[in-house]
Amino acid sequence: MPLTIAVARERAPGEKRVALSPESARRFKDLGAELRIEAGAGLSSHFVDADYADVASAHSLEETYAGADVILRVSPPSPEEIAAMPVGSVLIGLLRPFELPARLDALNGRRITAFALELLPRISRAQSMDVLSSQGACAGYQSGLIAAARCAKFFPMLTTASGTVRPARVLVIGAGVAGLQAIATCRRLGAAVEAYDVRAAAREQIESLGAKFVDTGVQADGAGGYARDLSAVEKLQQAERLARAVAAADVVITTAAVPGKAAPVIVTEEMVAQMRHGALIVDLAAETGGNCALTQPGEHVDVGGVHIHGPLHLASRMPTHASDLYARNLYNFLSPWVREGQLAFDGADEILAGALLCRDGSTVHPLVKHVLGEA
Amino acid sequence: MPLTIAVARERAPGEKRVALSPESARRFKDLGAELRIEAGAGLSSHFVDADYADVASAHSLEETYAGADVILRVSPPSPEEIAAMPVGSVLIGLLRPFELPARLDALNGRRITAFALELLPRISRAQSMDVLSSQGACAGYQSGLIAAARCAKFFPMLTTASGTVRPARVLVIGAGVAGLQAIATCRRLGAAVEAYDVRAAAREQIESLGAKFVDTGVQADGAGGYARDLSAVEKLQQAERLARAVAAADVVITTAAVPGKAAPVIVTEEMVAQMRHGALIVDLAAETGGNCALTQPGEHVDVGGVHIHGPLHLASRMPTHASDLYARNLYNFLSPWVREGQLAFDGADEILAGALLCRDGSTVHPLVKHVLGEA
Amino acid sequence: MDPVLTLYIFMLAAVAGFEIIARVPVILHTPLMSGSNFIHGVVVVGAMIVLGSADSMLEKAIGFFAVALGAANAAGGYVVTERMLAMFRSKGEGK
Amino acid sequence: MDPVLTLYIFMLAAVAGFEIIARVPVILHTPLMSGSNFIHGVVVVGAMIVLGSADSMLEKAIGFFAVALGAANAAGGYVVTERMLAMFRSKGEGK
Amino acid sequence: MTLPAFVQGAWFAGALFFIFGLKGMSSPASARRGIIVAGYGMLTAIAGTFLIPGLQNIGLIAIALGLGSAVAWLSGARVKMTDMPQMVAIYNGMGGGAAAAIAAVEFVKGDTHDLATTALAVLGALIGAVSFTGSCIAWAKLQGVLRKAVRLPAQNALNVLLALGTVALGLATVMLAPARPELVCAFFALALILGLVVTLPIGGADMPVVISLFNAFTGLAVGFEGYVLGNPALIIAGIVVGAAGTLLTQLMAKAMNRPISNILFVPMAAAGSGAAVEGEQKEIGAMDVAALMRYADRVIIVPGYGMAVAHAQHKVWEMTELLEEAGVEVKFAIHPVAGRMPGHMNVLLAEAGVPYDKIFDLDEINGEFAQADVALVIGANDVVNPAARSDKSSPIYGMPILNADMARNVIVVKRGKGSGYSGVENALFYSDNCQMLYGDAQPMAGEIIQHLKAMG
Amino acid sequence: MTLPAFVQGAWFAGALFFIFGLKGMSSPASARRGIIVAGYGMLTAIAGTFLIPGLQNIGLIAIALGLGSAVAWLSGARVKMTDMPQMVAIYNGMGGGAAAAIAAVEFVKGDTHDLATTALAVLGALIGAVSFTGSCIAWAKLQGVLRKAVRLPAQNALNVLLALGTVALGLATVMLAPARPELVCAFFALALILGLVVTLPIGGADMPVVISLFNAFTGLAVGFEGYVLGNPALIIAGIVVGAAGTLLTQLMAKAMNRPISNILFVPMAAAGSGAAVEGEQKEIGAMDVAALMRYADRVIIVPGYGMAVAHAQHKVWEMTELLEEAGVEVKFAIHPVAGRMPGHMNVLLAEAGVPYDKIFDLDEINGEFAQADVALVIGANDVVNPAARSDKSSPIYGMPILNADMARNVIVVKRGKGSGYSGVENALFYSDNCQMLYGDAQPMAGEIIQHLKAMG
Numbered sequence A, B: 001m002p003l004t005i006a007v008a009r010e011r012a013p014g015e016k017r018v019a020l021s022p023e024s025a026r027r028f029k030d031l032g033a034e035l036r037i038e039a040g041a042g043l044s045s046h047f048v049d050a051d052y053a054d055v056a057s058a059h060s061l062e063e064t065y066a067g068a069d070v071i072l073r074v075s076p077p078s079p080e081e082i083a084a085m086p087v088g089s090v091l092i093g094l095l096r097p098f099e100l101p102a103r104l105d106a107l108n109g110r111r112i113t114a115f116a117l118e119l120l121p122r123i124s125r126a127q128s129m130d131v132l133s134s135q136g137a138c139a140g141y142q143s144g145l146i147a148a149a150r151c152a153k154f155f156p157m158l159t160t161a162s163g164t165v166r167p168a169r170v171l172v173i174g175a176g177v178a179g180l181q182a183i184a185t186c187r188r189l190g191a192a193v194e195a196y197d198v199r200a201a202a203r204e205q206i207e208s209l210g211a212k213f214v215d216t217g218v219q220a221d222g223a224g225g226y227a228r229d230l231s232a233v234e235k236l237q238q239a240e241r242l243a244r245a246v247a248a249a250d251v252v253i254t255t256a257a258v259p260g261k262a263a264p265v266i267v268t269e270e271m272v273a274q275m276r277h278g279a280l281i282v283d284l285a286a287e288t289g290g291n292c293a294l295t296q297p298g299e300h301v302d303v304g305g306v307h308i309h310g311p312l313h314l315a316s317r318m319p320t321h322a323s324d325l326y327a328r329n330l331y332n333f334l335s336p337w338v339r340e341g342q343l344a345f346d347g348a349d350e351i352l353a354g355a356l357l358c359r360d361g362s363t364v365h366p367l368v369k370h371v372l373g374e375a
Numbered sequence C, D: 001m002d003p004v005l006t007l008y009i010f011m012l013a014a015v016a017g018f019e020i021i022a023r024v025p026v027i028l029h030t031p032l033m034s035g036s037n038f039i040h041g042v043v044v045v046g047a048m049i050v051l052g053s054a055d056s057m058l059e060k061a062i063g064f065f066a067v068a069l070g071a072a073n074a075a076g077g078y079v080v081t082e083r084m085l086a087m088f089r090s091k092g093e094g095k
Numbered sequence E, F: 001m002t003l004p005a006f007v008q009g010a011w012f013a014g015a016l017f018f019i020f021g022l023k024g025m026s027s028p029a030s031a032r033r034g035i036i037v038a039g040y041g042m043l044t045a046i047a048g049t050f051l052i053p054g055l056q057n058i059g060l061i062a063i064a065l066g067l068g069s070a071v072a073w074l075s076g077a078r079v080k081m082t083d084m085p086q087m088v089a090i091y092n093g094m095g096g097g098a099a100a101a102i103a104a105v106e107f108v109k110g111d112t113h114d115l116a117t118t119a120l121a122v123l124g125a126l127i128g129a130v131s132f133t134g135s136c137i138a139w140a141k142l143q144g145v146l147r148k149a150v151r152l153p154a155q156n157a158l159n160v161l162l163a164l165g166t167v168a169l170g171l172a173t174v175m176l177a178p179a180r181p182e183l184v185c186a187f188f189a190l191a192l193i194l195g196l197v198v199t200l201p202i203g204g205a206d207m208p209v210v211i212s213l214f215n216a217f218t219g220l221a222v223g224f225e226g227y228v229l230g231n232p233a234l235i236i237a238g239i240v241v242g243a244a245g246t247l248l249t250q251l252m253a254k255a256m257n258r259p260i261s262n263i264l265f266v267p268m269a270a271a272g273s274g275a276a277v278e279g280e281q282k283e284i285g286a287m288d289v290a291a292l293m294r295y296a297d298r299v300i301i302v303p304g305y306g307m308a309v310a311h312a313q314h315k316v317w318e319m320t321e322l323l324e325e326a327g328v329e330v331k332f333a334i335h336p337v338a339g340r341m342p343g344h345m346n347v348l349l350a351e352a353g354v355p356y357d358k359i360f361d362l363d364e365i366n367g368e369f370a371q372a373d374v375a376l377v378i379g380a381n382d383v384v385n386p387a388a389r390s391d392k393s394s395p396i397y398g399m400p401i402l403n404a405d406m407a408r409n410v411i412v413v414k415r416g417k418g419s420g421y422s423g424v425e426n427a428l429f430y431s432d433n434c435q436m437l438y439g440d441a442q443p444m445a446g447e448i449i450q451h452l453k454a455m456g
Ligand SMILES: NC(=O)c1ccc[n+]([C@@H]2O[C@H](COP(=O)([O-])OP(=O)(O)OC[C@H]3O[C@@H](n4cnc5c(N)ncnc54)[C@H](OP(=O)(O)O)[C@@H]3O)[C@@H](O)[C@H]2O)c1
Pocket: B124, B127, B133, E303, E304, E305, E306, E307, E309, E310, E336, E337, E338, E339, E340, E341, E342, E343, E344, E378, E379, E380, E381, E382, E383, E384, E413, E414, E415, E416, E417, E418, E419, E420, E421, E422, E439, E440, E441, E442
């Protein structure tokens, strides 16, 4: 019997993406896999059921997952969803490994082989599977749009018969995948963009997009292209120089993150107090606590005329393309191991090993074990 | 006693603009005028009271208007507001002259000299007072942002490790001030933009912004740079060619208007039915009924997966700059007639005459009289 | 002088003249006219030869005239050209 | 031949040669080398003159040799250059 | 005529210097060095001449040299920049005169020459004499001494007749060697008159082309007399100038859009001098626009709707960058209603990557036009129309405008005589300090860029 | 030597044709017309020569002409394009031989000439002979007949000694007129050997420069023999080629970064031919990149992070437009991870206004590189690194790459030897079909643009 891949409708609130796109479905088919999708699963991404030609349709969660070999998901499964998964099946998705030990226990209880795509090693070969990059790009783009749409001013400079409008000043903190995309989006709209990141290479990257680099003198390159935690002294120095840039900005977009940790607080209450009435903060790190001390994840707060947005599910704001990219990532992750309709993982593969969260009833990822052991 | 100019807080729902900006206040002062502003009037535009240096502050509508010679407003006054205006005072603002005969009667009842800026003749000298242009630019820009933010796809083309994303297809109907600004905004974001207008000159203007012109073969230049109504045959031809463009679009932004009339219906129900799931219509003409047959002004409706937005008060989404420009328009309109702190209108002036709606207790504008007489 | 060789010289000089002028910006037209005007001031050399071998009064008179004219051509051509071209000093040299 | 005049001819010819080559794209270096190689094939004319006035057997032999070499220089230089430059036909002419 | 090697060497060096000097002068970057090199050539050649063994009348020569050069040097050094063209004319005339005089001495001497030599002597004399009187007239006209263009009845016929007569006398002189004094005198007289008559009817506006033509003439005359004197340095200098001058004359005539034959034979207006040119749009070429800006200190660019239509923004910005590299200060002046929508120019300039700090609005920049060397108006029209300031009847009266007209030079890039949005004529285009570069803004900007690059 | 006017005229015309032909050949647009014009010059000059009154041995001349040109024509028309350089060498050598032979005949004749004439005859013979044997060696090496660079012991000293000896014999020949046969024979022998010995140690890679040098030599030799024969056409053709050839040799040596003296006196490696050049990054100039693309049919541009760093996108697009105007098909190939963020290249190309339909992603375009004449890699590195395909140990192994290496010519624009994001070396840069244009991408693109424009 060929490999069966099952995709259920995402049930997490606010989640509009889907783990299978009509295109990735077609490609899986070509590999000889059997596909099963829950009816209406793609609708919130604007893929109607008819778009999934040749894909078997199921009408409940249980029906979808029954007998599946591989389950593809976007967000982590709820206890009920885990309960519906066949024992020993393979689960691939964004599983938030550092978040909920109970979830891992439930997965291990069903001896599920779980790959958490957040843990994917960032090596060149893995780039085509890198959901953090693809979804980060969506999030960064959306943050730029939110900033522009919510800003009380024009982003671009305009010389009009009613006078000249100066370009808005945007400050982007954290120039990773999302931050760079935010910079590009704001620059496209004509804003005067400054940006800041602790990584040394970020300066050139920021400038390559036509933005100005805010030099605070702090550098913190960590392993694997990620940033490391900052020391107290560094934090102070960073804060002092950044405060000035924040006070001058019409819009601040923050995207700083350190993997496996809560987001660093960079924009403090005092800094917010120095901002002008009508200024705006868009905090992309809201999901992990926020880079701004006053951010309320998922909320929109007004602190003395300064609006602070902590948007969640940014990629879900553009579900069609976000799902498209996500589904292709999944395809690229899985397809090397599907031969003649059968799944055959190579345990020694660097990428598989890096992303493997649970197997044979226990959590195997060292960093996750370490972090959760700590907590 | 010098001329007194009064500005009250705008009370219309959704209106965040204000008719006096700190800058225009400074300029009026320099002309020798007295100013009075209601406390908190600028707050929704992010002008705090302290920004209005040297401007007398009043704490109620009545206190604000008492004894004023000139009253500046953004939106038309409510009956209560008219009641608070001194008899014989001068009122300048966007008065929606074609809308509510009762309002005109109320104004005439208090013998108010009312200038409706919608009626400003579009001659070169009047460009600096042209609020339709300045607010149209804001609306056009916002419509582009709304379209981008609400679209389920990326606007720009992106080649990423997870595959290539094709640029979104945007169709802009009506390439007046707002339409051109919408084109420019979408183009800035990288969308593939097509646009359409009935005026012959629009083609070159559209192309000058790097968009493609949709040629339907219908031309309808009217007087004063505005468009005229279309004949039935023309409408049919236009509709047929446009339908194809609409069906291909991810986003349709409509801005078509004919002054003094309801907005022409250009995107019909059948056209909407042909659009793809997840496509988007942003109807800027919502205030005058909408260019799409299914538009609900101020609402956001989902018709078989096609989202139709009929946003109102678009300029109020960027109140700081919208107010800034609006206030400068008002200053430019009024200032030529203020000499040594006194108001002295020249009745023969083309601009004044063109914008004059009511005087000495009766409605004097010929087109308004004509249209209202008709209705 | 050998007429054949001289013909070649005429030809080569003409080629050189054309080649050199072929791509010159209009802004240099006047200075260049002036500069080439200076160059044919070398006629003064011819005049000197003539006066230098003049015997009769008439010859001397015309010769004197010729030298003076030639010298004026050369000297005037130089000053005028130099003044015009001073405009083209590169920014580095300061104005 | 008048040595002074010839000196001028040498000078002018050198100036012309330099001027003409001064700005030539590298892609033309080889064809141009080949083309100028063809041009000095005019030595065949000299060789013809020499052979045309040769009397002794030795003179004739060397002269014959000279003409043949010169002709080869000219003919070979031409074909080769022409073939190289055929690459530079403008697109309009079709390839 | 076997002269010592050092004399020949000096002349040879002089010829070399002239060639390299002229070469230098043909590019703005090296022009100044060029005239200096040529100057050394002249000194070398003159010095060598003094060393001719057995040179007579050295005192006379020195006096003549001193006199001629002193007068010319002083007058040349004092004259106003705007009066330069007539100075070039008069110096050129003197060179022609000298060449003619050399021929005259040869005739007076009565040495027998071969046919070719005599022919060239006569030809040189003819050309030199025409150039002499012609240049004097040119000077007189430009200097304002002669104010009217004097057109004789049947001018063209007269010209032809006179020319034929002179040539006939010249032929006679050549054939009937040794020279007959009456003939020679008549020949010179006729040649001088010919120069006068040909030049008199030509209008002041055409004079630069005519001066250039006479300049080429003098060069030829010098070259021919060089042959007569057996002096290759004279030949080379003369012929190089003759060839270069001929080409230059053509280039100038082309730049003025006036075929040379037209200038010489069909004067623009019987009575007019240059007055007819006023009230016309004056055309300019991309190379001149490039040079004008390259050697300016301050340039202000005024973009308008035409730049948008042509999508020329990227090219315009590239041009700006080149100018800035060359040390020119460039600013963009954006009129509030330039283009067809609020902020139209901003959208385009942002797209091209023009930094915001180079963009100024009307209030900020209007005071600076008076200090600008060049205002480059690219596809704008209404926004620089001075009628808005003064002409109450104009539909654009009362609109604030950019004071581009106050700049030293105004260059307008547009496709043709099209009017702007308001449909009114623009008097700026006809004003004295304004020149038009006709063409689509994008290729035009491209051409300017190309020329700027060539100027290094 | 008074020849009839038609002979002189034919030669004169020939000289003129040569000059205009050479001028034509110096620009790609007119190069082909140039060689044809020069060809007419040759025909004219030869035809004129046949008309010399009293020309003897006409039969012999005709046979020699026919023989020489037939053999050369046929061989030249058949040879493969890649073998052209050695053909140029051999034809050039023949020219040198002809010049030397002319001198030899003069010596055999024993006519007495003045000192200058004899000196030039000897000098021409010397140069011609060296050029003859030298060119033959160059041919043999390039043709593969001679495979090794033969380096004699104390090569440089030997060269100098031989040269001095030859010159001494030459001087003796000049001084001891009439020519003594032994001396003359020894002189010729030594000159021929000199050419051999000097050329033998030079490596194949340097040969084009050497051929060009011998070409200039032959030109001079022809010019000198022209003087001996009193033929100005020969002088002019010879000297023009001598001057042009010298400049060309310098230009070529500069383009190869090898001073001429280095090539002649310090051969690259005692035993190596061109092997040492392999495994090196080969540099190329902007002008060549421009010409290569201008005359290509299909060009694919691969932008990378370096284009972003250099902000070169506007220039790159301008360059593209110029190429397209010239009829070249240009496409942009965007690698999925080019740059530093998803869609980095898209942002930049959109900013520059590159239309979407010219932008292709990896899957769409990878098949087209094999048909491309030029792949222009601008500031990209990892995304075109073939190691990703084959080298399992490489950190980028398994990443799909753009097949730029499959294009006929690969040009890489980067600042230096910097590696990319992954820090690995790129074997593409060392491959045979790849050349490097070092420099910041923006000014480099600017230079390419400038050269493209110059090519019209
Ligand atoms: N900004 C706004 O909000 C707005 C809105 C509506 C109207 N307007 C009006 O538009 C006008 C704007 O003034 P403006 O000076 O920018 O433009 P303009 O007065 O319309 O003049 C544009 C000029 O550009 C030239 N042109 C057109 N295409 C060209 C091309 N491809 N290359 C080169 N030149 C080209 C045209 O002359 P040729 O045909 O000879 O080439 C024309 O004279 C004002 O009258 C303003 O009132 C402005």
